[in-house]
Amino acid sequence: MAAALSILMTAIIWLTLVIGGFVFIMLCVGLAVVLNGGELALPNATAADDLSPLNFVFILATLAIILPGIIYVCLQLRRILTTLADGDPFVPENATRLTRIAATLAAMEIATIFFVVCMRTFLKPSEAISHPSLGINFVVWAAVAALLILSQVFREGTRLREEEKMTI
Numbered sequence: 001m002a003a004a005l006s007i008l009m010t011a012i013i014w015l016t017l018v019i020g021g022f023v024f025i026m027l028c029v030g031l032a033v034v035l036n037g038g039e040l041a042l043p044n045a046t047a048a049d050d051l052s053p054l055n056f057v058f059i060l061a062t063l064a065i066i067l068p069g070i071i072y073v074c075l076q077l078r079r080i081l082t083t084l085a086d087g088d089p090f091v092p093e094n095a096t097r098l099t100r101i102a103a104t105l106a107a108m109e110i111a112t113i114f115f116v117v118c119m120r121t122f123l124k125p126s127e128a129i130s131h132p133s134l135g136i137n138f139v140v141w142a143a144v145a146a147l148l149i150l151s152q153v154f155r156e157g158t159r160l161r162e163e164e165k166m167t168i
Helices: 001-034 054-083 091-120 137-167
Strands: none
Touching: 001 054, 054 091, 091 137
């Protein structure tokens, strides 16, 4: 099961790189088009010039945080799965990895909130690609709390196992 999940994490990493990279490139092209007054140097290609360049800047900045965050979380999960496949998941490094995953998810959520606030503050609804709603994602914060709890469980499990090894 750990091997299958590790393959899944690898697939998610590659999908994030490919799809995220494509979206990132398309947004960069969109930013260049808007900065160029809606003209694209391709035959019969025009774009709306009434969009604010800040649209693209905020979305690109959000993607620049979210995409590496997803990849980082998947890499940490793969390392945890490797220890599970080896038959020894209660190692101190896994507790640290779970804490890092929790911190990454929290940072991604804070960055998302920050960029939504910036978009809603600096862009008029008429010049925005989208006008995202501001809200707290309680599922993400519950996941952060659960990961922090699990990291403490792993730390305690590791400590108890080490203590057990020392008893006769």
